[in-house]
Amino acid sequence: MIIKKYKNLLISDFMKKSMQNLLLKNKEKISKEVAERIFQIDEVEIAELIKEIGNHEIDYIPTREIKENLATKYIGKNIYSFHEVESTNNVAKFLAEFGSPEGTIVLSETQTKGRGRRGNEWESPSGGIWLSIILKPNIEPPKASIITLATGVAVAKILRKMKIDAKIKWPNDILINNKKVCGILTEANAKSNTIDYVIVGVGIDTQVDINSLDENIQEKTTSINKETSEEIEDPQIVAKFLNEFEEIYNLFKDKNFDKILYEWKQMNQTIGSYVEVKQPFGEVFKGTAIGIDKQGALMLELENGELKKIISGECIIHKD
Ligand code: BTN
DSSP, X not given: OEEEXXXXXXXXXXXXXXXXXXXXXXXXXXXXXXHHTTTTSOHHHHHHHHHHHHXXXXXXXXXXXXXXXXXXXXXXXXXXXXXXXXXHHHHHHHHHHTTOOTTOEEEEEEESSOBOGGGOBOOBOTTSEEEEEEEOOOSOGGGGHHHHHHHHHHHHHHHHHTTOOEEEETTTEEEETTEEEEEEEEEEEEETTEEEEEEEEEEEOSSOOGGGSOHHHHTTBOOXXXXXXXXXXXXXXHHHHHHHHHHHHHHHHTTOHHHHHHHHHHHBSOTTSEEEEEOTTSOEEEEEEEEEOTTOOEEEEETTSOEEEEOSOEEEEEOO
16 A cells, blocks of 8 residues: 655646646547647646546446446446556546545556556556546545455455455455456555545456466466356446445445454455565565454464564465
8 A cells, every 4th residue: 555645736747747648649539729738738627638538438348338337326426438548546646636526436448557566567458447446535544555455355245246256365466266366556645644535446357368468477367257157248347346345435434444354354365374475675574374453464473483564565375
């Protein structure tokens, strides 16, 4: 979970450029007059234009079909969809800065600079669900990591309802038959001691051709259509996920953290296993995962019997 602290509204030149590029790529969806002065307009107008472009349906995941299957009160009331963005998390961040409300969704058929955890690239070809949710919870920053666990629970639940035996690997990888099918990247923006907004980025390999991905991850990755003979309809999966997400996020807003942690534990594949956790700066801890604490940190019993609390890192589960 990445938390940034900004004192004032701060949109980097880099971010502004990336949004201008998005407008340029979608010139045909905005007026000729505006298209000619893209580099002169301010951020507020850029945000408005991005929303205008995002209101156009994309064939791959038509918003209309998602909305037909939505049973939510506020998650997914605004859905902005694109053929190609650098990263849906970046577009969502930009829109959140300029007032888009809680529950706004940004989704894209492809991402050219999809981001994973620990600075990894996230390959995002056509055939997957790449989406970000804007949240504005009224909580202290340390609690925000539970949103990531809650998102994992929502994804695992919809897969289980499709009769797929999905499990969660700490902190937030969704696995089917020990292979990753979904990753979650949560980024929060905090102003002093409160959270300003949280962006939850979810990548699900629904129908991605695994052989087209980087060789190093092919072995460890799967897609939903490889694991089930059922017909996969991406708009319906998005709707099911958003329905499930709103339910669990409401628990979060009600501070019912124990229920979320309970559900996470029911579906996890980490606790009880011998694991190796690589820390962001290279340190590696090996031991038995004995639980998670109230903030979602992993509790490890090291080989020397010492207890170690791990807040973040890459977890590898050893089978025996
Ligand atoms: C991971 O490393 O497991 C997290 C992957 C998160 C990928 C999603 S796809 C939608 C959103 N946009 C991004 O750039 N990343 C997240």
